[in-house]
Amino acid sequence: EVLSYAQNAAPVLIVGETGVGKELVAKELHRWSDRRDAPFVAVNAGAIPESLAPSELFGHRKGAFTGAYADQIGAIAAADRGVLFLDEIGDMPLDIQAQVLRVLDDGLVTKVGSRTPTAVDFRLVTATNVDLRRGVEEGRFRRDLFHRIEVLVIRVAPLRERGDDVIEIGEAIIKSL
Template identity: 65%
Template sequence: MDDQEYDGASRSSDYNQTYAHSAYSQESYIPSNTVRRVERAPEKLRSNLIELRKEPRSRTRNTLTPPPEIIGSSDQANRLREDIEICGDDDAPVLITGETGVGKELVARHLHLSSARAHGAFSPLNAGAMPETLAASELFGHVKGAFTGSVAEREGAIAAANGGILFLDEIGDMPLSIQTHLLRVLEDGMVTKLGGKTAEHVDFRLISATNVNLQENVCAGKFRPDLFYRINVLIIDVPPLRERGDDIIEIAEWMIANHPDERNSDIRLTPKAADRLKAHRFPGNVRELRNVLSRALPYARRAKGRLLPEHLKFDFEQAGASGAANSFAVEEATALMNRYMLLKALNASNGNIAKAVALSGRSRGTFNNLKKSLEGEDFASAYRSVCADVKALLKDC
């Protein structure tokens, strides 16, 4: 790993932004439950909410601080960097898929910096984190008086992305009515603020991210098929931490070395602690790893800078051994069902990966990884084997 120099403030900022993986939604948005309370509050409080929500985007637009590197030397990490380089050298929409906590926004920021729009704005918005009216205002902007509490005209995320990148996180949770208006903007390149009558031309590249299967949402009527085809052009599938081998140790060491509390910078993982990290499945991915290390560091400081295996307290182990065992069983079942769905698609397409991608909505990279994991085993045999495992699992339920 390359060493990076940080002053106290930027170290804290970079540490949180890199591996919180939803850092923008935590720093730039008032939580949705707070929004709902404010919506029911007097008009003065609502106007204060709107004023408070102006600043994060303006700071983001003017910030060109590069994100930290994607850490890891595994095949998966190298493939991810290659995907970013390939997709960055284009202007087509990108859909980033992956489980919660894997670092989809980090990937989006690297795409921005590797593109021809690197000197333009990076305008992020959590598409599923707010009530419908506020989501429309955040995305399209509004004129003064457009709704109760709109005391001043405000630019939306789309206009803020003009000349740069619009990053829509959790796009699978976007309300259908907002999807309709977004589709119109993508089709004609014109955006109209809420309450406004004049459309403005915008030029941006769209990067979307989701941790849900959008194709399933389309079939369930939760996502517009025409919007799906608009955003599902270039695809980057971010692998979960448990599939990245020794990357977990490299990431953990980076987190410790770059922790905002400089007392932790000399702490070292012991070999047994490293083995314990590698043995955990991390359903919360890198976000969970950050939390685990944050719990461990105060104890490691008292152990003369040695982070020991007993310092590592995993989320599901807090409830005791039975809780940990149950969570492990749930994780195993989830992994089994995921493998079943992939092999089912591969079997139905007679081993044709392109057809399997179309059937499942998963990325080509996911199926390539699956084929490698079969180690020469025929996919039809693997499918029969996983079917037997699923039947055994259901029998135990």
């Protein structure tokens, strides 16, 4: 499944419990894709404080806010021509979801404090450990963004259900260290 999805340009949503290796799957998608020589940029959407999310994702111009002492490229622009991996996308605030959706629709990203958009081309891979459909129903996740990211879905079984795969996963983790 990973190999066939790697050759597709459509967004991928990886679903699984915490600790099952969703980021490893995302890295394999990148490694086997036509974008393998371009950046793989991983962002844990649930770990970024809401006030810093626009700067982290979209970048900022010098002086855009207190503490912005220099221009900073955001994760989206850093992933240009490569893969942007948004982990725990289900924890992303609604207003940031709207901004990410706009980038997906337009292919343009605008730094905080700028009015000049920059064209970006990246493959979006997202991951979640929550039920995004329920999030949509409960108003915690945007329906339009959900439909954009659920084009290709990979479900990663919990380790307790993986049998002999656990050994391979352990070996892959050891190799990565």
